[in-house]
Amino acid sequence: MRENRLYGELNVGDTASIKRVCTANDLYIFAHASGNLNPLHLPDEAHHSHSEAIAPAMWVGALVSAVLGNILPGAGTLYRSQSFRFGDRVHVGDVLNVTVTVRAKLGDGVVELGTAVTGRGGDKVAEGIAEVLAPSQKVRCDDTNVPELLVQRHxxxxxxxxxxxxxxxxxxxxxxxxxxxxxxxxxxxxxxxxxxxxxxxxxxxxxxxxxxxxxxxxxxxxxxxxxxxxxxxxxxxxxxxxxxxxxxxxxxxxxxxxxxxxxxxxxxxxxxxxxxxxxxxxxxxxxxxxxxxxxxxxxxxxxxxxxxxxxxxxxxxxxxxxxxKVGVLSAVETVTPKIPSTIDAAVLSKMAERGQIKGAVVDGPLAMDNAIDVEAARTKGIASLVAGHAxxxxxxxxxxxxxxxxxxxxxxxxxxxxxxxxxxxxxxxxxxxxxxxxxxxxxxxxxxxxxxxxxxxxxxxxxxxxx
Structure with a gap:
């Protein structure tokens, strides 16, 4: 459970940080959300000479809001202003450290915080000052479930x-x-x-x-x-x-x-x-x-x-x-004489073991869920080189x-x-x-x-x- 910090609970010098890895999907999602389609920021584009796409500076800046809204001060925090000076560039695969530190309490619930993002070897990626309105009510909460995103890439x-x-x-x-x-x-x-x-x-x-x-x-x-x-x-x-x-x-x-x-x-x-x-x-x-x-x-x-x-x-x-890894499918993952496809699946598996089918690991019968999903296979207690990895x-x-x-x-x-x-x-x-x-x-x-x-x-x- 996370608990936010009210204005009266904050002290100068309080600090919090998170780590975040920049992924290709992050850049695609930011491009859709912001409308910024600069090819410099899009993986797999041929319009830039860099080995990896450069993360947009404002994507980096947006990471600061994750610390402010989730940890310090936490749930209920509202932005008043944010300044940034950007230094080193971020590429796909870089690990970032995002840190905020309370600098001053300005009255009327307003807090000034120093914000910093560092990357490879501690190089400064971005730094600035945030002014926020601290939460007015105490909140304790789990990580909020939000809809998952699937990036359609081929x-x-x-x-x-x-x-x-x-x-x-x-x-x-x-x-x-x-x-x-x-x-x-x-x-x-x-x-x-x-x-x-x-x-x-x-x-x-x-x-x-x-x-x-x-x-x-x-x-x-x-x-x-x-x-x-x-x-x-x-x-x-x-x-x-x-x-x-x-x-x-x-x-x-x-x-x-x-x-x-x-x-x-x-x-x-x-x-x-x-x-x-x-x-x-x-x-x-x-x-x-x-x-x-x-x-x-x-x-x-x-x-x-x-x-x-x-x-x-x-x-x-x-x-x-x-x-x-070959998963031979049926409706169930156990050999059942009433379902002929389960018998065929078991025979195909044995034939592969004996070298009658070559070049692969074959297992079956497997249902669709436990053939391609590791957790489904674990839930059903299936021990197999193929289950979850077909x-x-x-x-x-x-x-x-x-x-x-x-x-x-x-x-x-x-x-x-x-x-x-x-x-x-x-x-x-x-x-x-x-x-x-x-x-x-x-x-x-x-x-x-x-x-x-x-x-x-x-x-x-x-x-x-x-x-």
């Missing part, structure tokens, strides 16, 4: 795109890019050097859409076909003959495209079942979250889940997640996976990118609802996956990191 996808710089663009057969979203997404990825698109579809329609969106098709190969089925077949043929290193879904049904991919004579089949992998950049999570399978396998049996799990692990390894979530069926992925996107404001794996080439499956960054990230994942397949080395590292 920094993981930023790192994906950055890691692709210097890679050769992937020759990509884009099947039926005959609407604004699919053609625009392919051309945007080409502009960023991620893919070299080969547009497969009705040439006249593609040209009309390009004109509508104001895009140039100069230098871009177009393979004229009639109908979605013919375009899907041609895209697969381009991949089979090595003219394309990836396939990208355009304005056609996924089933139409995958029908040609999985044909026995397509030349793209492997001994691995085809499955879709969502890579989710979820605000507030310290790592990407991989979800599989939410788009292809409706009710996978155990054999299919083995391939689904291994495909997801391969994507994680390609993204530099060392020894990824990088990959393997869902029991397509319905569960589809709902989970869409909830993350439309409720948790995640961005979702993904691939279909299990063929000889990655298949970029985008949705009309995908934004530009999600489309770019899908192409980036395909590029990074191809590079990893070539030499087994990841070009990016998306291991769990603190916000």
């Amino acid at each position: 920094r993981h996808f930023d790192r994906l795109l950055e890691s692709c710089k210097g890679l050769q663009p992937i020759a990509t057969a884009v099947a039926v890019p005959e609407d604004k979203a699919s053609l625009g997404g392919a051309l945007l990825a080409a502009e960023h050097g991620l893919i070299r698109p080969i547009l497969v579809g009705a040439a006249k329609t593609i040209a009309a859409v390009a004109k509508e969106i104001g895009a140039s098709l100069d230098g871009i190969e177009i393979v004229n076909t009639v109908g979605d089925d013919a375009a899907a077949a041609m895209a697969v043929e381009l991949a089979r003959t090595g003219k394309a290193e990836a396939i990208m879904k355009g304005h056609l049904h996924t089933d139409t495209l995958l029908h040609h991919v999985v044909k026995h004579d397509s030349g793209l089949c492997t001994n691995r079942r085809l499955s879709h992998v969502f890579v989710m950049d979820v605000p507030g999570l310290g790592q990407v979250l991989i979800v599989s399978d939410a788009a292809i396998n409706i009710a996978p049996d155990l054999a299919a889940k083995v391939d689904i799990t291994q495909n997801a692990i391969d994507v994680a390894l390609a993204l530099g997640i060392d020894a990824p 990088d990959i979530l393997i869902v029991p069926n397509l319905e569960a996976g589809n709902m989970l992925a869409k909830e993350l996107v439309f409720v948790a404001q995640a961005e979702a990118a993904g691939l279909a794996l299990g063929a000889t080439v990655p298949i970029i499956l985008t949705s009309r609802a995908d934004g530009e960054r999600a489309r770019l990230a899908s192409c980036a994942i395909a590029a990074l996956y191809r590079a990893w397949r070539a030499d087994g080395q990841a070009l990016v590292h998306l291991d769990r990191a603190a916000e």
